[in-house]
Amino acid sequence: MSPPDETAIVISKPRVWPQVKIGGLLGYTSIWAFFGVFLIYPLIRLFYDAFTTDQGVFTLMNFYDFFTDSFYLKSLVNSLLLGVATVITTSIIGIAIAFLLLRYDFPGRNLFSYLTIIPMIMPPLVGVMGFVFIMGRAGTVNVILMDYFGFSKPINFMYGIQGVLLVETLHLFPLMTLSIVDALGKIDPSLDEAAESIGSRGLRKFWDITFPLTTPGYVSGALLVFIWTFADFATPLVVGVDNLLAAQAYLNIVQFVDRRLFKMGIVISAIMIILAIIFLIIAKQYVAIKDYSSLSYSKIERKKISPWGRGGVIIFLVVVLIFAFIPYLGIGLDSFGKGWALTPIPVKYTLQYFERVSIETPKFIINSLLYAGISVFICIIVGVSVAWVMARTKLPGKDLLDSLTTLILALPGTGIGIAYLRAFRDPLPFMNTPLIGIWIVIPIVLGVRRLPYTVRGTFASLLIVHKSFEEAAESVGAPRMKTFKDITLPLIWKGVLVGSLYSFILALQEASATLLLVVPGHEMMTVGIFNFYIGGSVNEAAALGFILIILGAVCLFAINKVAGTKMGGVFG
Numbered sequence: 001m002s003p004p005d006e007t008a009i010v011i012s013k014p015r016v017w018p019q020v021k022i023g024g025l026l027g028y029t030s031i032w033a034f035f036g037v038f039l040i041y042p043l044i045r046l047f048y049d050a051f052t053t054d055q056g057v058f059t060l061m062n063f064y065d066f067f068t069d070s071f072y073l074k075s076l077v078n079s080l081l082l083g084v085a086t087v088i089t090t091s092i093i094g095i096a097i098a099f100l101l102l103r104y105d106f107p108g109r110n111l112f113s114y115l116t117i118i119p120m121i122m123p124p125l126v127g128v129m130g131f132v133f134i135m136g137r138a139g140t141v142n143v144i145l146m147d148y149f150g151f152s153k154p155i156n157f158m159y160g161i162q163g164v165l166l167v168e169t170l171h172l173f174p175l176m177t178l179s180i181v182d183a184l185g186k187i188d189p190s191l192d193e194a195a196e197s198i199g200s201r202g203l204r205k206f207w208d209i210t211f212p213l214t215t216p217g218y219v220s221g222a223l224l225v226f227i228w229t230f231a232d233f234a235t236p237l238v239v240g241v242d243n244l245l246a247a248q249a250y251l252n253i254v255q256f257v258d259r260r261l262f263k264m265g266i267v268i269s270a271i272m273i274i275l276a277i278i279f280l281i282i283a284k285q286y287v288a289i290k291d292y293s294s295l296s297y298s299k300i301e302r303k304k305i306s307p308w309g310r311g312g313v314i315i316f317l318v319v320v321l322i323f324a325f326i327p328y329l330g331i332g333l334d335s336f337g338k339g340w341a342l343t344p345i346p347v348k349y350t351l352q353y354f355e356r357v358s359i360e361t362p363k364f365i366i367n368s369l370l371y372a373g374i375s376v377f378i379c380i381i382v383g384v385s386v387a388w389v390m391a392r393t394k395l396p397g398k399d400l401l402d403s404l405t406t407l408i409l410a411l412p413g414t415g416i417g418i419a420y421l422r423a424f425r426d427p428l429p430f431m432n433t434p435l436i437g438i439w440i441v442i443p444i445v446l447g448v449r450r451l452p453y454t455v456r457g458t459f460a461s462l463l464i465v466h467k468s469f470e471e472a473a474e475s476v477g478a479p480r481m482k483t484f485k486d487i488t489l490p491l492i493w494k495g496v497l498v499g500s501l502y503s504f505i506l507a508l509q510e511a512s513a514t515l516l517l518v519v520p521g522h523e524m525m526t527v528g529i530f531n532f533y534i535g536g537s538v539n540e541a542a543a544l545g546f547i548l549i550i551l552g553a554v555c556l557f558a559i560n561k562v563a564g565t566k567m568g569g570v571f572g
Contacts, residue, residue, distance in 0.1 A: 028395060031385050035404055038448050042419035043273065049422050050270035054259070062267045065260075072248065072264070076271070079245040082161060082168075083226040089169040090225050091218075093320055094176025100317070101177075102184055105302040106310045112317050119324040120174045121552030123509040125234045125526055126545035128167045129533060130327025132158050132239070133334045133542070140330075140344045147344075163239040168229045170324045176221040183217025184210075223283045224409065227276055231412030234511045234530055245272060246414045246512070253418055253516065269418040273411060280410040331549065334542035353543035357528070363521070364528035364544060369551075371443040371524060372507035376454075378447030379503045383454030384496060388484075390455075391462035409452050413512025420445055420517055439522040445513050450503035457499020461492035497562050505555045508548060 053059050066072050100106075101113055122130075134140045135157040142154035157163065211218070233246035242251060245268055252265030305313060335353060337346025358365060386405060389398050424435035435441050465488060489496075511526040518527050525548050532541035 027385060028389065031382065031389065031401070032397070034382055035401070038444055039404065039408070042416065042423035045423040046266065046273070046415070046419040047270055049263075049266045054263075062263060063271075066264065066267050066271065071243070072245075072268070075243050075245045075248050078161065078243055079230055082164060082244065083230045085165055086168045086172065086229040087222045087225050089165065090173040090176040091222065093169070093173040094221070095180050095218075097173070097317065097320070098177045098180035098184060100313055102181055103302060104305050104313070106305050106313050108314060112321070115321050116177060116317075117174055117556070118553075119171060121505065121549060121556055122171055122327055123511065123526065123545075123548060123552075124167055124171050124232055125238070125509075125511050125529060126331060126548060127171050127327040128158075128163070128235045128238045129334075129529075129538070129541060129545060130330030131163065131167055133330030133340075133538075134326050138342065140333075143342060143344050159239050161241055164232075164236050164241055164244075166323075167235055167239075167327075168225075168232065170327075172225045172228060173320075173324075176218075176225060179217040179221025179224075180214055181217075183214035219283045223279060226279065227410055227412060230276070231272065231414050231512055233414055234515060234526075238533065246412065249414050249418060250516065253421065266418060266422065269412075269415040273415040273419075276410040276412055276415070277407065280407065284406075328549070331542050331545050334539055335546040337539075353539040354547075357540050357544045357547070361528070364523055364525045365547060367439075367442075367522055368508055368524040368526075368548075371439075371446060371522075372504050374440075374443035375446035375450060375507045376500045376504050378443065379451050379454040380496065380500055382447070383451050383499070384458050386451075387455050387458035387462055391459055392467070405452050405455050408448065411449075413449065413510065414516070416445065416449065417513035417516035420513070436517060437519065439519050441517055442514060442519065442522065442524065445517060446507040446510055449510065449513060450506050453503045453506070454496065454499040457495040457502070458492060461495025462488075465491045494562055498559050501555050501559045501562070505552050508551055508555075 050062055051058060051060070053061075097116055101109060101116065132139060136142070137154040137156070137159070139158075141157070142151075145151040146154065158166070231246050233244070233250040236242065236244050236247045237250075241247065249265045249268040249272065252261045252268065255261070333346055334340065336349045336351070338348050338350045338352075340346040386401055389395055390402055420441065421436055424441065427434050508524075509526065510524075511530065514524050514527055515530060523531070525544055529541045529544050529548070532538070532544065
């Protein structure tokens with residue numbers, strides 16, 4: 001046998017690129033065009049304005065002015081402290097409720113599971129009004145304290161940073177609860193049993209075993225809570241708090257007292273976005289270094305509680321939910337009530353405020369439904385495409401798409417609203433009107449803001465559907481679009497619809513971006529609520545808020561019906 005020929009030609013394996021048809025390539029290009037125009041470009045434009053003079057010369061003086069101004073520094077510190085405080089309070093309540101509802105059995109558990117989710121449909125802007133009606137200086141609680149308990153002056157429950165903290169906590173704790181429930185449901189119960197067998201119980205078992213394993217869910221929930229609180233300016237302004245970063249950004253932009261303050265509003269927005277990105281990176285890195293190989297979805301056997309323990313659990317849940325439902329009571333009473341002045345409850349009731357907002361000024365409701373609907377259509381078209389690229393292809397840049405989608409979750413609504421103001425203030429090609437002067441800008445920004453929910457819902461569904469179904473269809477000559485329509489879509493539609501409905505709820509509740517980008521005659525309900533309240537028409541604001549709550553409840557009910565679970569079914 002002769003030795004191998006040393007001169008044999010070695011054929012190198014060519015780099016394998018995914019085969020993409022012209023239609024697919026155009027679709028992929030369209031995705032990037034959408035992200036480029038409506039996400040990347042506005043952010044670049046915002047940072048360009050923040051780092052340049054009015055003449056376009058690079059400078060750091062704008063940031064120097066910010067960090068040497070004691071008022072802005074105090075606003076930054078206050079915003080950070082408020083965000084951290086909200087994370088702490090929502091963590092205490094959310095983690096406790098998640099553990100109680102998932103791991104323990106007690107009377108009324110199913111009912112509490114239902115009620116725990118309900119506060120999520122109350123927008124903070126509406127919630128703060130409800131609290132003011134009940135706990136404000138002239139609210140029900142203070143009237144009772146002064147008339148029946150001899151208090152000489154009202155107690156300040158709401159007007160200040162404590163009021164903002166109360167509202168944000170009671171609105172956002174369900175988000176933390178659901179994040180912990182999702183993570184807690186993946187922990188093998190045998191780990192708890194093993195820990196108890198070596199004497200680890202109570203808080204020690206929680207800190208050593210359980211909590212570290214719930215870190216992915218907790219970090220995600222904490223980040224969303226922080227960003228939501230950090231970016232909210234409508235709630236603070238309602239209770240007279242303006243020394244927060246988001247509130248200052250909004251006031252500096254909309255009031256436009258002078259060029260310096262306007263520029264500072266842009267700088268503040270850039271700082272908020274930078275901080276959000278930093279927090280996102282830290283959170284992802286923290287989760288990434290953890291080892292979660294022990295996670296697995298397992299059937300959890302709920303533990304029995306002693307009679308005294310059951311009493312304590314029920315009292316805790318009742319107290320939390322009483323406070324969480326105070327705004328519903330306030331909004332309901334002020335929507336229907338008339339003559340509510342220095343009395344615990346209204347002296348009579350009427351439907352005139354609903355008639356005024358639904359018949360005399362129906363544009364708020366019509367615009368909200370229309371623009372939220374268009375935004376969901378955008379979410380479905382773009383979101384399903386992005387999810388498909390992430391789950392089914394090896395296209396270059398798909399990881400970057402995933403990162404951009406995640407980034408959207410961290411972007412403050414105030415920041416992206418101001419970024420749009422700067423990016424689209426000039427007339428578009430072949431148009432005499434800038435984009436911010438056209439109503440379509442509202443559903444576009446709503447679609448961008450809520451895109452991640454549709455992407456995640458669709459992506460999760462695609463992971464469940466095995467590729468072999470699609471490959472079998474394509475092997476017999478079925479076009480890719482027909483395969484998707486006839487095979488894939490019927491298997492993933494629930495995930496798409498649930499994500500889209502959740503996007504719809506959040507689009508209806510959006511205040512930060514819509515208040516900044518409002519187009520006269522095209523205001524949504526949140527803008528109408530804010531304008532009514534600031535203008536002194538509090539009953540009309542409450543009535544519009546009541547309608548918004550009903551719409552949110554209908555969507556939440558639809559989500560649970562589509563998902564095939566009852567409300568609170570996530571708790572098992």
